[in-house]
Amino acid sequence: MRISIHWKLTAVFFGVFAVVLIVIYAYLQPHLKEHVVRQYESTLRKEISLNRDLLEATIGSRLTGAQADLLADTIGKDLQVRTTIIATDGAVVGDSELDTAQLAKAENHLERPEVQSALKTGFGRSERYSRTLKKQMLYMALPLAAESGSSRWIVRVAVPVADIASVEVNVQKIIVAAVMIALAASILLSVLISFFISKPLSEMAAVARQMARGDFSRRAYARTSDEIGDLAAALSYMADEIKATVGKVTGEQAKLEAVLSSMADGVMVTDEKGRIVLINPSLRRMLLVDEAPEGKTPIEVIRNAAVQEIVSRTLGGSGGTAAGEIQIVQPHERSLKVNGVSVTRAGKVRGTVLVFHDITELKRLERVRRDFVANVSHELRTPIANIRGYAETLMSGALEDKEHAKDFLSVIYQESGRLARLIEDILDLSKIESGAMTLACSAIPVDAPLRRACVIVENQARQKSIVLRTEIPEGLPQVKADEMRLSQVFVNLLDNAIKFTPEGGTVTVSAVHDGAFIRIDVIDTGIGIPEKDLPRVFERFYRVDKAHARDLGGTGLGLSIVKHIVTIHGGDIRVSSMPGRGSTFSFTIPLA
Numbered sequence: 235m236r237i238s239i240h241w242k243l244t245a246v247f248f249g250v251f252a253v254v255l256i257v258i259y260a261y262l263q264p265h266l267k268e269h270v271v272r273q274y275e276s277t278l279r280k281e282i283s284l285n286r287d288l289l290e291a292t293i294g295s296r297l298t299g300a301q302a303d304l305l306a307d308t309i310g311k312d313l314q315v316r317t318t319i320i321a322t323d324g325a326v327v328g329d330s331e332l333d334t335a336q337l338a339k340a341e342n343h344l345e346r347p348e349v350q351s352a353l354k355t356g357f358g359r360s361e362r363y364s365r366t367l368k369k370q371m372l373y374m375a376l377p378l379a380a381e382s383g384s385s386r387w388i389v390r391v392a393v394p395v396a397d398i399a400s401v402e403v404n405v406q407k408i409i410v411a412a413v414m415i416a417l418a419a420s421i422l423l424s425v426l427i428s429f430f431i432s433k434p435l436s437e438m439a440a441v442a443r444q445m446a447r448g449d450f451s452r453r454a455y456a457r458t459s460d461e462i463g464d465l466a467a468a469l470s471y472m473a474d475e476i477k478a479t480v481g482k483v484t485g486e487q488a489k490l491e492a493v494l495s496s497m498a499d500g501v502m503v504t505d506e507k508g509r510i511v512l513i514n515p516s517l518r519r520m521l522l523v524d525e526a527p528e529g530k531t532p533i534e535v536i537r538n539a540a541v542q543e544i545v546s547r548t549l550g551g552s553g554g555t556a557a558g559e560i561q562i563v564q565p566h567e568r569s570l571k572v573n574g575v576s577v578t579r580a581g582k583v584r585g586t587v588l589v590f591h592d593i594t595e596l597k598r599l600e601r602v603r604r605d606f607v608a609n610v611s612h613e614l615r616t617p618i619a620n621i622r623g624y625a626e627t628l629m630s631g632a633l634e635d636k637e638h639a640k641d642f643l644s645v646i647y648q649e650s651g652r653l654a655r656l657i658e659d660i661l662d663l664s665k666i667e668s669g670a671m672t673l674a675c676s677a678i679p680v681d682a683p684l685r686r687a688c689v690i691v692e693n694q695a696r697q698k699s700i701v702l703r704t705e706i707p708e709g710l711p712q713v714k715a716d717e718m719r720l721s722q723v724f725v726n727l728l729d730n731a732i733k734f735t736p737e738g739g740t741v742t743v744s745a746v747h748d749g750a751f752i753r754i755d756v757i758d759t760g761i762g763i764p765e766k767d768l769p770r771v772f773e774r775f776y777r778v779d780k781a782h783a784r785d786l787g788g789t790g791l792g793l794s795i796v797k798h799i800v801t802i803h804g805g806d807i808r809v810s811s812m813p814g815r816g817s818t819f820s821f822t823i824p825l826a
């Protein structure tokens with residue numbers, strides 16, 4: 235049970251008062267009655283003694299029975315107590331409460347203890363039950379000296395014990411009243427204490443609780459210049475310090491979070507036992523982590539032994555770095571480079587930070603570059619070998635054989651033409667890819683470059699009896715394009731369409747207005763492209779049937795140049811095909 239300091243202090247005060255009063259009462263109680271009785275006795279004794287001279291002068295030996303009774307009555311009335319005058323032989327000669335007749339019947343009082351001791355010691359005292367008055371009484375007796383020097387009379391006073399008890403009760407009442415006053419005083423004190431001590435303390439407790447909840451706006455004000463005031467000031471100082479520190483930490487955390495969540499690279503942080511503390515959003519996406527990974531080991535979360543191995547290596551010994559490469563297949567195939575470094579503080583390894591960098595594109599580019607070099611050298615080697623071979627043959631005598639020499643020369647001519655085209659294509663591609671190709675765009679009608687291209691391929695089509703059709707509607711809006719480059723696109727697409735369409739087929743070029751673009755379709759009735767090759771036909775040097783295409787003089791660069799030209803114009807190109815039925819290449823060019 236919680237008891238507030240206010241009530242504790244009240245209890246202490248009340249307790250102290252109570253203990254003091256109990257001690258006082260316990261000490262007073264046994265002495266009280268005695269004190270009252272003694273007070274009574276001494277008062278009576280003094281009263282009687284005071285009148286001693288008068289009494290002795292009056293009484294003497296001449297005192298008669300009637301006078302004695304009168305005297306007893308007077309004293310009794312004066313002192314407000316029963317007064318008896320007894321002769322030394324025990325005869326009762328006067329009594330303030332008995333009349334003459336009763337007096338005559340009164341017992342001899344010589345044997346009464348108070349009378350006995352009064353006669354012997356000069357003062358007698360006895361407490362007992364009075365059959366005459368039917369009350370517990372206190373008797374006190376004092377001898378009066380007679381003229382002769384020996385006493386003839388004894389004055390006895392009797393007080394009901396109840397009178398003394400009532401005095402005692404009164405004193406007790408005073409003590410109870412004092413206790414009540416003490417209680418009231420302790421309550422009053424506790425209110426004051428509450429105001430000066432417990433109220434500021436509970437206010438400080440409330441402020442501290444608010445601080446714990448992160449609210450530093452409330453302050454405990456120091457009203458006093460004592461320890462409580464110091465405590466309030468210290469609390470306020472602490473609040474300011476914590477607020478500043480929390481602000482700084484929160485700011486740093488926000489910065490760190492912003493960096494971590496906007497990073498393209500994945501980041502994983504583990505503690506010194508290798509359990510995950512943090513995974514940033516990029517890494518979650520990369521590794522498809524959707525459950526809460528905190529507190530688990532990397533192998534449990536991403537099921538990759540290589541990552542676990544890197545973590546173990548960086549945490550081992552006195553820490554260090556470790557790197558590796560991992561392959562992931564979900565959500566799609568990717569290569570990640572993982573760099574791990576241990577975090578050490580005060581010479582101890584506290585954890586590790588792993589950075590995952592996606593190197594898929596880098597690897598692809600590297601592969602493309604390698605393939606390109608290999609392809610280019612291969613493609614160049616064939617025509618050069620042919621040219622050299624035929625030239626050597628001519629030099630070693632074939633020149634004399636006019637018939638063959640002509641054939642050889644025409645092969646040399648064709649091969650050098652192919653070499654020139656190849657070099658031109660490679661230069662074009664590298665120009666486009668390095669961003670060096672600039673377009674001379676203007677508003678032109680689509681049929682201008684198309685007509686130019688048709689002139690170039692017309693002969694080729696006629697030789698294969700292929701019908702070349704153009705379907706350009708009247709009033710088609712103009713496009714924003716470089717006429718020379720656009721005609722290069724048409725030449726390449728028409729060249730392919732004618733090349734890969736058997737004799738007697740048809741090649742159609744149509745154009746339609748499609749939103750902000752003109753869409754152009756080049757449709758042939760040729761051999762078509764298998765579905766698996768469709769996504770790759772725009773790659774450099776890619777040919778569906780290498781041998782067949784090379785026989786037709788192709789190097790596989792045409793479509794990649796076409797795609798680049800269309801893309802830098804702001805358009806898009808796609809292909810659909812049915813093997814054995816034909817292919818359709820569709821591209822868009824923005825309107826002028």
Ligand SMILES: Nc1ncnc2c1ncn2[C@@H]1O[C@H](COP(=O)(O)OP(=O)(O)OP(=O)(O)O)[C@@H](O)[C@H]1O
Pocket residue numbers: 659726730731734758760761762763771776777778779783787788789790791792793794817
């Ligand atoms: N209309 C088409 N019908 C069938 N296959 C096609 C068609 N157009 C292109 N292809 C396929 O796509 C490949 C790539 O075409 P691309 O134009 O890039 O190269 P190429 O025509 O072989 O050589 P280049 O154009 O450099 O002379 C071709 O080798 C061919 O296999």
Ligand SMILES: [Mg+2]
Pocket residue numbers: 726729730788791792793
């Ligand atoms: Mg081509």
